[in-house]
Amino acid sequence: MTKQVTEDYLKQIDEKLNFEVKPLGDISRGTIQKEGYPVLIGEILFPPELPKLVVPFIEAKNNALSDRNFMLAIDNLNKGAAAWKKTTI
Secondary structure, eight states: OOOOOOHHHHHHHHHHHHHOOOOTTOGGGTOOOOSOOOOOOHHHHSOOOOOTTTHHHHHHHHHHHHTTOHHHHHHHHHHHHHHHHHHHO
16 A cells, blocks of 8 residues: 655655754664764863963964965974963863
């Protein structure tokens, strides 16, 4: 027995697609969730303030990127991260 495709049936499908919230791992989306659901953590919504000691390293990283000197940019990011860790410990 097959279901007849009527206008009401198509409206129901449209409402389900528009108004139902389905998890990322929903089988109707073609994926199976194997892990927990993603969550937003507070550090993403409200990041901590940047210490003034780290600002020169970030600016140097931006300058190195604009010069396409990627190794120097990574080096400046690592130095900035190290300086930030020193301020928190």
